Amino acid sequence: xxxVKRESINPPNDWGAMYMLDQGQIISGAQRTLYLSGQVALxxxxxxxxxxxxxxxxxxxxQLIHVLAKIDRLLELAGMSRENIVFVRFYSNDNASFLENYxxxxxxxxxxxxxxxxxxIGVKELAIPGLLIEVVAAD
Numbered sequence: 001x002x003x004v005k006r007e008s009i010n011p012p013n014d015w016g017a018m019y020m021l022d023q024g025q026i027i028s029g030a031q032r033t034l035y036l037s038g039q040v041a042l043x044x045x046x047x048x049x050x051x052x053x054x055x056x057x058x059x060x061x062x063q064l065i066h067v068l069a070k071i072d073r074l075l076e077l078a079g080m081s082r083e084n085i086v087f088v089r090f091y092s093n094d095n096a097s098f099l100e101n102y103x104x105x106x107x108x109x110x111x112x113x114x115x116x117x118x119x120x121i122g123v124k125e126l127a128i129p130g131l132l133i134e135v136v137a138a139d
Contacts (some may be wrong), residue, residue, distance in 0.1 A: 017113035038134040060097040
């Protein structure tokens with residue numbers, strides 16, 4: 001596995017430090033790039049009209065745990081790990097609830113001691129009713 005080197009780019013007294021993020025990063029040493037689709041708490045369900053069902057409907061914390069586990073699995077399938085993540089984008093239709101449960105992400109990402117740049121974008125709704133959070137990561 002290739003070692004990715006990161007150089008943090010942050011202004012003095014940056015607020016982002018308490019949120020496990022750098023305002024910018026210079027990445028070097030990367031030889032492969034993985035772009036993940038937005039991950040949501042959906043699982044295959046052939047009985048459903050859409051062929052999938054929402055997991056943990058109405059529960060931001062459990063949806064976030066579910067989504068991060070899916071990202072771990074995709075990274076594993078690509079021969080990568082969390083250490084390779086260079087950017088994270090969150091889409092939520094309930095930002096207050098997302099921020100109340102941000103510790104789930106902070107704990108997950110701090111296990112590998114990186115602070116990828118990130119965005120939290122509030123949206124009116126996600127693709128399927130019942131979804132509360134969508135996470136996009138680039139590796």
